[in-house]
Amino acid sequence: MRLVIQRVSRASVSIDGHLHSSIGRGLMVLVGVAGGDTPDDVRWLAAKCVAMRIFPDSEGVMNRSLLDVGGEFLAVSQFTLCASTKKGNRPSYIHAAGHELAVPLYELFCSECSASLGKDVKKGVFGADMQVELVNDGPVTIVIDSKLRE
Numbered sequence: 001m002r003l004v005i006q007r008v009s010r011a012s013v014s015i016d017g018h019l020h021s022s023i024g025r026g027l028m029v030l031v032g033v034a035g036g037d038t039p040d041d042v043r044w045l046a047a048k049c050v051a052m053r054i055f056p057d058s059e060g061v062m063n064r065s066l067l068d069v070g071g072e073f074l075a076v077s078q079f080t081l082c083a084s085t086k087k088g089n090r091p092s093y094i095h096a097a098g099h100e101l102a103v104p105l106y107e108l109f110c111s112e113c114s115a116s117l118g119k120d121v122k123k124g125v126f127g128a129d130m131q132v133e134l135v136n137d138g139p140v141t142i143v144i145d146s147k148l149r150e
Contacts, residue, residue: 001037001105002081003045004030005142007054011074011134013124020130021122026071028134031109032081033102034095034147041146042105046112054140062140066117073113076124076132077106099127 005027012022029049055064055071066073079102083091097105103126114121124130 001034001041001045001109001146002032003049003142003144004032004078004081005049005052005054005144006030006134007137007140008074009135009137011132013074013076013122014131014133015125015128020125021074023072023074023122025069025137026073027066028074028076028132030076030078030081031106032078033097033105034082035097035101037097037101037105037146039105039108042108043112044149045144045146046109046116048144050113050116052142054142072119072122073117074122074124075106075110075113076130077102077126102126 008026008028010022010024011028013020027049050067051065053065054062055066055069057063079093079096080091082096083093084095085091106126110121110123124132
């Protein structure tokens with residue numbers, strides 16, 4: 001499972017020209033589920049994500065987490081994070097999980113983050129053609145892969 005975590009001042013998801021969800025200051029996280037991912041991967045990534053110290057403290061040092069700042073959270077499923085670009089110029093998505101695995105793990109990720117934060121996680125719509133807008137604050141962008149935790 002792979003995440004792209006972006007610290008944002010605001011972010012939103014629109015579908016068919018209509019606003020679906022939006023957040024203010026917080027994290028906008030792209031979530032890619034690969035074949036073979038497990039609930040253990042989800043729990044590890046969710047815990048890392050909400051506790052990651054990437055918000056500035058009073059001295060401007062990235063020393064505070066989303067929990068510390070009371071920020072908002074937007075999670076957007078994105079199978080293209082699992083792309084393989086080893087051959088040719090057309091990415092292969094063979095490693096991306098199918099709906100039967102990806103949907104439950106994406107939903108579990110959102111519920112784990114929500115439980116840790118004590119507030120709702122805003123979401124996109126799995127499989128939808130979404131327009132995602134964000135203002136990356138910093139910019140701060142972190143990539144985490146559960147297969148690279150050791």
